[in-house]
Amino acid sequence: MSVSEKIVADFVANGIEFVTTVPCKQLGGVIDAVEKEPKIYHIPSNKEDEGMGLCAGAFMGGKRPAIIMQNTAIGVTVNTLVTLTQFYRMPLPMLISYRGELKEPVACQVEMAVHTKALLNQLNIPTYHFHKPGDEQELDAILKYTFMCNKPVAILTDATFWGGY
Amino acid sequence: MIRSEIIRDIAPILRDQLVVCNIGLPSQELHLIDDQASTFYMLGTMGLSSSIGLGVALAQDQTVISIDGDGSVLTNFGTLPTIANNVADNFILLIIDNGSYGSTGDQPTYAGKKTSLTAVARACGCENVIECQAEETSSVLQGAINSKKMTVIVAKCESGNIKVPVITKDPVVIRDRFMTEVIRRNA
DSSP: OOHHHHHHHHHHHTTEEEEEEOOOGGGHHHHHHHHHOTTSEEEEOSSHHHHHHHHHHHHHHTOEEEEEEETHHHHHHHHHIIIIIITTTOOEEEEEEOTTSTTOOOHHHHHHHHHHHHHHHHTTOOEEEEOSTTGGGGHHHHHHHHHHHTOEEEEEEOTTTTTOO | OBHHHHHHHHHHHHTTSEEEEOTTHHHHHHHHHHOOTTEEEOOSOTTOHHHHHHHHHHHSSSOEEEEEEHHHHHHTTTHHHHHHHSOOTTEEEEEEEOSEEGGGTOEEOGGGTTOOHHHHHHHTTOSOEEEEEGGGHHHHHHHHHHHTSOEEEEEEOBOOOOOOOOOOSOHHHHHHHHHHHHHHHHO
16 A cells, blocks of 8 residues: 555545645645545645635534645645634644655745744644654544544645655 | 625525625624524635535535625635536525625725626536626525525625624634534434
C-alpha cells in the first residue's frame, strides 16, 4: 500500500466521507487516491475558504469532512478558520503540503513556509509535521484526536516525507 | 420591496426547510422575524453561505436553502462552478440581489451595475437559474422546492435596511440546535 493509499485508508477508517481538495503537486497521489475511494465524496474547491465552508456544511449534515491543501492556504483561510471552524467548534483535519521546506525548488514557496507554523501557532491550531517516511503512522491517532476535540488540526507534510519533490 | 420584506414573505416557507442564512443583516432580520432551530445563522465569514449550504445538502436528504446576497456571491464567486458541478437536487441557492452591500451601508455592488449574477450562474453551468422580481420570490421559491431540482434563484429587490438587533446567541448553540434539527428531520 502506498503512503497516499494508507492516508486515505486512515480517512475511511475514521469515518471521513467528504473530502475537499485544492491541488498541490506534492499531494497529487493523495488526491488521486481520494478520487478513487468509493466511500468518500470528493469535491474539489476553487479556493480553500470555500472548501472549509463545504466541510462545515458536511459536518453539520452528518458527514465527517477533511480538507487537503497547500500551506499557502493558511494565508487565505485565517478568517474562515477563526470565525467559522473555531467559533462554531467544528472538527476539520487539514492535510497540508508544507511547500518551501528542504528540497524545495521554488524560492517563492519559502516565503509562505517561514510563516506557516507561526500562523498555526498564533491560531492555536494543533499542528503535526510529517518529515520522515513512516511519520504517517500517527495519522490515525491525529484523526481520532481531531474528532474528539472538535477543532481544526493541521498535518504538515514536507518534501522529505514525500521522498523528494 | 427591500430584503427584509422578502424575508418576511418567505419566512413561512423557510420554516419547513433547513436554512443557511448569510452574515449580517439577512441573518439578523430572519432571526427577528421568525427564529427557527432549523436555521444556521452565520455570525461571520462573508461569502460562504452557499458553500455551507451545499455541504449540508450533499451530506443528507432534506432540502437546504442558502440565503445569500449579491455582494457575498461576488466575494466567493468560485462557489458557482462548484455548485454547478456537484448537483444536489435538495439544494436551493436564493440570492437576494439588491445591488448593494446592505450590511455595511449600502455601497453599490457590481451586480447592481453591469454584472448579471443570473448570466454568471448559467455560464458556470448551473442548469436551473431563475431570475425574479422581489414580489415573486415566495412563489418561485415554493416552485423550486416542489421541483426537487437544484435551483439558483436571483431575486431582484431594492436596496434598504430596517433596524434590527445583532444576534447574541452562542455560535455553538446555533450549530448544535441546527444539527439536532438535521437529525430529527432525517429520522
